[in-house]
Amino acid sequence: MTKTYGSRVFRQLSVATILVMLLFGCGGGGGNGSGGGDTSGGSAVDGESLANATISVSGSPLVGEPLTLSIDEDSNLEGVQWRVLSAPANASINLQVALDGLSAALTPEVVGDYSFGVSSSRGDSAAINIRVEQAFAFDVNKLEDYDGSHVDEFLGVILNQAWVYSDTLTEDALTALVDTYSRLRVMGYDPLWGLLVEYDNEEPLALAELEQLAASSGVDGVEPRVHEGKNVPRDDLLPNDGDAFNDGGDNWHLEKINMPEAWEYSTGSTDFMVGISDSGYQKNHEDLTGRWGVVLTSHEKDHGTESAGSIGAIANNNKGISGINWLNPLAAGLNGAYGLRAVLDAVRDGKKVKLINSSWSIPGYMSKNFNPENAAHQEFMLKKASKATRIYRRAFLRKFKDRLFIWSAGNGIGNGASNTGFYGVDSKYHSGAIHLNNSGSLSRLDNVLLVAALSADNRLYYYSNYGSTVEIASPSSYKSTKTDNGYKTYGGTSAAAPVVTGVASLIYALYPAFTPAQVKSFLVDSATEFVSERYVRPNDLADTERLSRSIPILNAESSLKAAQQYIDNLVSTELLLAKPFSDQFSVSFAAKDDDFTIEKIEWKLEHSADAANWSESDSGSEGGSVISGPLNTNAAYNRVNANITLHNSAKSARAVAKQIVDIPFATISFQVLAQQAPKSGVTVKVDRLDAADIKDQGSTDSEGFLTAYVQTGVYEFTFSLSGYQEQTKVIELDELENNTVVINLLADGQDEPQQLGSCLITRDDVDMFNTRFPINIADKDGNGIYEDRIDCYYYESGQLQFQIAYADGVRDGVSTYYTKSGELSACGVYARGEYVSDCTLQ
Numbered sequence: 039m040t041k042t043y044g045s046r047v048f049r050q051l052s053v054a055t056i057l058v059m060l061l062f063g064c065g066g067g068g069g070n071g072s073g074g075g076d077t078s079g080g081s082a083v084d085g086e087s088l089a090n091a092t093i094s095v096s097g098s099p100l101v102g103e104p105l106t107l108s109i110d111e112d113s114n115l116e117g118v119q120w121r122v123l124s125a126p127a128n129a130s131i132n133l134q135v136a137l138d139g140l141s142a143a144l145t146p147e148v149v150g151d152y153s154f155g156v157s158s159s160r161g162d163s164a165a166i167n168i169r170v171e172q173a174f175a176f177d178v179n180k181l182e183d184y185d186g187s188h189v190d191e192f193l194g195v196i197l198n199q200a201w202v203y204s205d206t207l208t209e210d211a212l213t214a215l216v217d218t219y220s221r222l223r224v225m226g227y228d229p230l231w232g233l234l235v236e237y238d239n240e241e242p243l244a245l246a247e248l249e250q251l252a253a254s255s256g257v258d259g260v261e262p263r264v265h266e267g268k269n270v271p272r273d274d275l276l277p278n279d280g281d282a283f284n285d286g287g288d289n290w291h292l293e294k295i296n297m298p299e300a301w302e303y304s305t306g307s308t309d310f311m312v313g314i315s316d317s318g319y320q321k322n323h324e325d326l327t328g329r330w331g332v333v334l335t336s337h338e339k340d341h342g343t344e345s346a347g348s349i350g351a352i353a354n355n356n357k358g359i360s361g362i363n364w365l366n367p368l369a370a371g372l373n374g375a376y377g378l379r380a381v382l383d384a385v386r387d388g389k390k391v392k393l394i395n396s397s398w399s400i401p402g403y404m405s406k407n408f409n410p411e412n413a414a415h416q417e418f419m420l421k422k423a424s425k426a427t428r429i430y431r432r433a434f435l436r437k438f439k440d441r442l443f444i445w446s447a448g449n450g451i452g453n454g455a456s457n458t459g460f461y462g463v464d465s466k467y468h469s470g471a472i473h474l475n476n477s478g479s480l481s482r483l484d485n486v487l488l489v490a491a492l493s494a495d496n497r498l499y500y501y502s503n504y505g506s507t508v509e510i511a512s513p514s515s516y517k518s519t520k521t522d523n524g525y526k527t528y529g530g531t532s533a534a535a536p537v538v539t540g541v542a543s544l545i546y547a548l549y550p551a552f553t554p555a556q557v558k559s560f561l562v563d564s565a566t567e568f569v570s571e572r573y574v575r576p577n578d579l580a581d582t583e584r585l586s587r588s589i590p591i592l593n594a595e596s597s598l599k600a601a602q603q604y605i606d607n608l609v610s611t612e613l614l615l616a617k618p619f620s621d622q623f624s625v626s627f628a629a630k631d632d633d634f635t636i637e638k639i640e641w642k643l644e645h646s647a648d649a650a651n652w653s654e655s656d657s658g659s660e661g662g663s664v665i666s667g668p669l670n671t672n673a674a675y676n677r678v679n680a681n682i683t684l685h686n687s688a689k690s691a692r693a694v695a696k697q698i699v700d701i702p703f704a705t706i707s708f709q710v711l712a713q714q715a716p717k718s719g720v721t722v723k724v725d726r727l728d729a730a731d732i733k734d735q736g737s738t739d740s741e742g743f744l745t746a747y748v749q750t751g752v753y754e755f756t757f758s759l760s761g762y763q764e765q766t767k768v769i770e771l772d773e774l775e776n777n778t779v780v781i782n783l784l785a786d787g788q789d790e791p792q793q794l795g796s797c798l799i800t801r802d803d804v805d806m807f808n809t810r811f812p813i814n815i816a817d818k819d820g821n822g823i824y825e826d827r828i829d830c831y832y833y834e835s836g837q838l839q840f841q842i843a844y845a846d847g848v849r850d851g852v853s854t855y856y857t858k859s860g861e862l863s864a865c866g867v868y869a870r871g872e873y874v875s876d877c878t879l880q
Contacts, residue, residue, distance in 0.1 A: 088162045091115060092321050093386075095166070096336035100173040101149060106336070107166055108141035109156070110321060115140065117159025126150030146170040169383070172226050174199075174234055181265060190267040193402050195425050198239040199225065199263040200248065203232030205436065207256040215254060219247040230379065230437055231429060234263065261428050266374050272398035273317050273341040273373075274446045274453065274532035288359060290494060291513035291537060297362060300544065300594035303602050305353070306365030307547035309691075312349060312539065313381040313394030313441075314370045316342030320521040325351040325358040331367030331386040335377070340520040344528040345397050346370060347519030348536040349543070358525050359517055362540025362594075366547065373398040375429060382438055392546045393442035393557070395539035397532035400445075400469045401426040406452035410463045420478065423471035431472050434483055442546075442554035444539045445469050446531035447488045447503040454501030454530065461500045461575060465490075470507030480506055485554035487542075487561065490569070490589055491515075491534040497582060498572035502531055504585055509562055511569045512537040512592040541594045545601045551691035552601070564600040565590030602696065608634060609682050609695040615703060616666065618724055618746040618753075619736030624666035625678050625699050634684040636663045637692070641680040645673035652677070669701065669747060676701040704774040706746045708738070708755070712762055712783035716742025720759045720783070727768070728752040750774060757781050763788070 088109075096106045109115060118139030122131050129148040136142070146152060149172050157163035178184065182195040204212060212233040216222050221244035225234040235251075237244040252260040292298070311331040318337030321330055326343070329350045350368050351361035369391050371381040384391055401423045409415045434443060448468035450461045466474060470488050475481040491502040491514035498504055499514060511534065518528035538561065545557050568588040574581040609627050616624045623643075629636055643656040655670040669676050678699040685692050710720045718740045726732040728751050738744045746755075750771045758764045762783040769777070 087160055088115065088156070088158055088164050091164075092330040092333055093156075093164065093166060094321070094333045094336060095168065095380075099146070099168050099170045099380075101147060101170060102145065102173065104143060104145050105168070106141055106143045107154060107156075108336075110140075115158045117157075119155075119157050121155040121157075123153040123155045123165060125152045167385075171228060174225050176263070176265065180239070188267070188269070189265075190269045191271070192265065192267045193270045193426060194265060196263045196265055199234060199236050201228075201232045201261050201263055201429070202235055202251060202257060202259075203261075203432065203436075204256050204258050206258075209233065211256070215257070216251065219251060221247050222251065230433055259432065261432065262425065264426060264429060266426075268374065270374070270402040271453070272402055273339075274397055274399060274449045274530045288517040291516040292360070292362070294492075294494065294513045295537065295541070295592050296595035297541075300541065300598045303595075303598035304544040304547045306363040306544060307550070308365055308367070308389070309550050310366060310389050310392045310546065311369040311384065311386060312363060312366045312543045313384070313391035314342065314345055314349065314368060314536075314539075315373045315378045315381050315394055315396045316345050316370070316398065317373060318342045319346055319370050320519075320523070323347070323519050323521070324523050325355070325361075325519050326368075328352070329361075329368055331369045331389065332384045334369075334371035334380045334384065337372065338521050340526070341397070341532065342370065343521050344518040344526070345395055345532065345536045347525075348516075348528060348533065349395060349540045351519055358519060362537065363543045363547075366543055378430075379433075382441060391441065392550060393444065393539060393542055393554075395444050395536045397446045397530075397535045399448050400430060400472065403453045404448070404451050404463070404468060406455065406457045408451050408460075408463070408467070409458050410451075410460050410467070416467070419467040420471070423467055423469075424474060424476075424478065427469070427472040427474075428476075431483065434472075434485055439485055440554065441485060442542060442557055443483075443486045444535050444542060445472070445486060445488050446535040447490045447508045449491075449501040449530050449532075450503055459575075462498065462502045462504060462572060464505035465503035465507045466505055468503055470503065470505060473507040482507075482509075484558065487538065487558050489531060489535040489538050491529070491531045492569060492591060493573070496567065496569055496571075496591065498569055498585075498589075499529075500573040500575050502534075502572065504572060504587075504589065506587055508589055509558075510538060510565070510592055511589045538592055541592060541597055544594075544598060548598070548601050549605055549691060549693035551686055551689040551693075556604070557601075560597050560600045560604075561592065562590050564593060564596040566593050566596055567591040605684070605693045606695045606697065608684060608693070609636075609697055611697055611699050613699055613701060613749070614732065615669075615701075615747055615749055616732055617734045618732070618748050619722070619734045619744065621669045621671055621747055622666060623669055623676070623678075623701050624664055625680070626664045627680070627682050627697070628663060629684060633686050633688060634693075635687070636682055637661075637685040638683040639663070639665055639680055640683075641665050641678055643667055643670070644677050644679055645670040646675045646677075647673060649675045669703065671705075671747060676703070702774050703747045703749060704771060705776045706748060706753075706755075706769060707776070707778045708744050708746070708757075708781055709778070710738050710742045710744070710757060710759075710781045710783060712759065712785070716740075717759060717762075717783060718742060720744075720757055723756045723758075725754045725756075726751055727754055757783065759783060761786055 092110045094108045096108065099105060120133055120135050120142040122133065125131055126148045129146065129150065131144055134143040149170055152168045152170060154166045155163060156166065176196045176199060178189055180197045181192065182197050184192060184194060202212060202216065209227045213224055216224050216233060216235055221241065222235045222237050225236050227233050237248060239245065248260060251257060318335060318339030319333060319342045320338050321333055323343060326346055329352060346368055347359060347361060349361055350363050351359045353360040353364040367386065367389065369381050369384040371377040373396065378396065381394055382391055404419065408419055447465045447470060450456065450463050451458060454461055465488055472486055473480060473482050487510060488508045490504055490508045490511040491499045492511040493499055498511065514531065514533040515527055515529040516533065517525055520526045542557050542561060545560055546552055568590055570588045571582045571584055574583055608629060608631055610630055612626045614624045616622055627636055627639060639660045641658055642654050644652040645655045646652045656667050658665065665678065678701065680697045682695045682697060683692055684695055708722065710717050718738050720738040721735065722737065722744050723735045724733065724746060736744050748771065750773060752768065752770045755767050755769065756764060762785055765781060765783060767781065
C-alpha cells in the first residue's frame, strides 16, 4: 500500500515563511473583509505594555495546519483585542480567541500573506504577519534508504521529487518551461526553494528530461527534495558517558576569550535581533525574561534555553549567569529547515535577524557504526551529508547571503558516544559538508562559520569534529540556563557555537551593515592562539593526536578590536592651530568612504603633564565635521578624544569611529622693542606660507610680549606700529621647539644701524632669553663693536628680572653692568636678531 504524507509530516521540511512584526502605535486597524473581524478578551484595565511582551507563533504556517498566536501568560496585559488586518482575497479566517485574550487560534486554508493585529487597553498595539505556504505531499516509499522507522525521525532524499530554481526566471516562466516536458509534473512553487517537480525516478526518459531541464537556459540548478522529519536527532548535546568536565569556575569560558575586555568595545545594541534555531526555550526563565524579540515555537527544552542563555542571559541582575550580548533582542525558533527559515524571516519593530546560531547537526546524528577509516563508509556518509546540506547551501548563497550562520561542527559519531572506537571525525562528513560544492570540493561559504569545542587546555574535546571545514574553536562545558528556572553545565559543540554567536553579535552592534564575510574575518583572522591537538577518547588525557590543520581560537577582545579599528579607519583627520595668537585649535574629520557621512562628533579636549595621565579640559558635541576650542597652554600635552558617528543612509546603518588626535605645538615668543624700550600695542599678523591658509592677528602686551602657538611649518610675521617702520620676519620650524625672538622697530625716517650688539644670557647652561646689551663687545677676531647707548632688559615668566645699562659707549672705556647674580655667564653678537658670533666683555 502506498502511503502519502502531506502537511503533518512535512512541517519540518516546510517552505513556509514567518514574518513577525510588532508595530507600536499602529492602532490595530480593521480587516479587509476576509473574515474574522474584531475579537477581544480580558478586562478594560490598564496593564503592561506590549513592548514587554513576548509574541509566540506555534504550529506550522501551512495550509490546513492549526496555528496559534499568543502573548506570554505572565505579561499582565489587559483589554487584549485581536483583529484580522489583511489576508488573501479568497481567504476566510475564523479567529478563536482565548477567554483571557492572550492567544488566538486559526487554520489558514489559502496560500499567501496574513496580518493580524493585537492591542491592549493601554492603547499600544502589535501586528503579526505570517506567510502561509502549501504543504507538498510525498510518497514514503520514495524515501531513499528508508529503514521503516517512524517517518518523523527520518532524514533522506525523496527520489521522485526535485526543486528547480532560478535567479532570473519567475514562477510562471519556470512552470512554462517544465510544461514542455511530458514526463515532469509541477507540484507547486516556493519563493526560496523554487519549483517542485515530480517524476518517475525509475523511468530513464523521465530522468533524461530532468537532466535536460537542468541544462536549460535560465535554470540555475535542480536538486532532489530532502525530507527532514521533525524528530530527527539533531542537538549536539554533551555525551552522557560518564566523562567529567570540571571547568574551574562558572565564567571560565568568558575569561578564556577575554570577554571582559571585549565588553569595553560593545555590550550590544537594539538595532537588530540575534537569531537562534534550536529545540525549544523557556521564555519566562528568570535570566531570560525580557530578552526575547519573538519566539516562534511553544516547545520548552533545555538545549535551546542553554543556547539562549549563553548568548543573551541578563547581565548584572545578581542571578545565574551573564550572557555575552546584553542588549539585542533574541529571535528564537525550532531547528531544521522550517524553523531556521522562520527565524530568518522574523521582524520586530522593524528589526531583523542579522545572524543566527544553529547548535544542531544538519544531517542529524552520525551513525554509531560509522568507521572513518572504511572507504565505503566514507563515501556513504559524505554522500548523505552533501545531500542533506544542499538546500541550506543554496539558500545561504542566494536569499540569505546577507546573514551570518554560525553552526556547531558536530559531536562526531553517535553524538560523541561512539561504539566504533572513533569519536570526533572530519566535519565534512557532518554539518561541514555545507562548505563542499556539488563536486565534493572545498568551497567555503563566506557567511557560514563552523565551530569546534575547545577545552580549557587548548585542545579539542574528544567528541568535537575538526578538519578543513571547521574555521574556529571556542570554549565548551560551562554554566548556562536550563528549563525550570535552572542552570546546568552546557557542553558539546552545541555550547561552543553560541559563544561565537554572542561575540559576532557584538561586532554587528558596532556596525550592523558589516557583511557576513567581514564579521567572519574579524572573528577568525584576529585569533592570537590556535588549537593543534585533540583528545582522542574520553577519560584519557594522555591519548592525544595532532590535527592536520590548526584551528584559530576565538579571542573576543581582539575580534572586537579589529572591527573597531576597521571603523576607525573610515575617518581621516586634519589638525590645525587656526588662531595662533588666541590658543585655538581645530580638528576636521572626513569620511574616507563616499557611502558614509559624518552625522555627529562628541569630543573631549584632554591635557597631561606626562602623556600618561589625562584630565579633561573641555568637551562638546558638534553636528558638523569640524571641532575647535582653546588649548590648555599650561600643559605639556594636549589631545582630542572624539567619537564620530558615521551614517550610511543607503544601508540605514550607523557606526561610531573613535579617534584620538594629539595636538603637538610649539611657542614663538616675541618681544618687540623700539627706541631701546618694550613696545605695547604693536600689531602682529601671521600668515602660514606652506600649507593651509592660516591667518591671525594679535598685539603685544605692556612689556612688548606676544606669544604664538604653532605647528611645524613656514610662517611670516609682520610687525607694525604707528610712527614706526613695518618689519617682516619669516620663521621656518622643522621641529617643535620653543623659540624667543626679539624684534627691533625703527622709527619712521630712522636709518638702520649698521651693527647692533647683543648678548645671550644663560643660567645653568639653559638659554633663557636673547636680549641686547649696552656694552662694548668684540667679535671673534677681537674687533670692537660700538654703539652709543642701549638699555637691556631680561624677563622671565613675564616679569622683569634684571636690567643691564651702560653709562657710556666709549670704545676704550670701562663698561659697567649689573645682573641679578652679579655676573654675565655668556655673551653673543646678534645683528637684526640673527646670530653673528661669540663675544667678549670689555
